[in-house]
Amino acid sequence: MTDQNTAATLQNAPKKKGFWGGVWLNYKRNRAAMVGGIGFLIITIVSVLGITPYDPEHGDFDNVMAPPTLKNIMGTDNIGRDIFSRIIVGGRVSLRVGVMAIAISATIGVTAGLVAGYYGGWIDSIIMRILEVVLALPGLLLALLLVAYLGPSLTNAMLAISIVFIPPYARVVRANTLSLREMEYVTAAKAIGAQDRRVMFRAILPNTLSPIIVQVSLLLSVAILVEAALSFLGLGVQPPTPAWGSMMAESQQFIDLAWWMSTFPGMTIFVTVIALNFIGDGLREAFDPRQRRR
Secondary structure, eight states, X not given: OHHHHHHHHHHHSOOXXXXXXXXXXXHHHOHHHHHHHHHHHHHHHHHHHOOOSSOTTOOOTTSTTOOOOSSSTTOBOTTSOBHHHHHHHHHHHHHHHHHHHHHHHHHHHHHHHHHHHHHOHHHHHHHHHHHHHHHTSXXXXXXXXXXXXXXXXXXXXXXXXXXXXXXXXXXXXXXXXHHHTTSHHHHHHHHTTOOHHHIIIIIIGGGGHHHHHHHHHHHHHHHHHHHHHHHHTTSSSOTTSOOHHHHHHHTGGGTTTOTHHXXXXXXXXXXXXXXXXXHHHHHHHHTOHHHHTO
């Protein structure tokens, strides 16, 4: 009878949440984060699928600067191209640049931060001095200078944004590595003869994932903004390929005649950036140990 009661008690006992389960539960409690996640997911799916009602590069000269209607829900531009179709294709470009730039900068920045924090000494000093040179200029200005030097193109814009975002990752990972390298499990790994590379990437890196993930979500929104700024100035994606920034640049001289040409691309950038910021704030709270204890 005692064994049956014990078994029943264990079966009815609440199961302990795993780390990622607790993170997800905390994230779901944040309504703004959930709305941002759903919104960004919709934007991503629509942009990646790229299904457009009209050819985004084909102009209908009989339908120039037409206001929003059931036929063209966001109107047409100065040469009759459907704005909704161009926003969808432009979203694919912006997301590709943002994601690739963040992937490159995160890879280099995380590696640099691990090496600097783990070894310390002169290696740490050299890496951090190099990063301080990058940080000496505002991010957008540095990206402008790099693209102006390399030449305007999608690839060069991606590389410029990647370089700008290396320091934030390196500094976050370095700070965490400096504290984690003194932990007992790291000392134990060294004592049994584990190579430095294995210690860094198997023992230390997994415990720095939380701030890295938060940085990715927040910096992705900034990367999309920087890409839009570069395209607005003619240094990013080149015509006839549509991009949100270049669409706003093209609408400047027609803003009094066709408000929709600038309003809809601008609203798309705004919604995307706000959604990513909601996601970043939600992840920051979800990874907070004080929130997980609740």
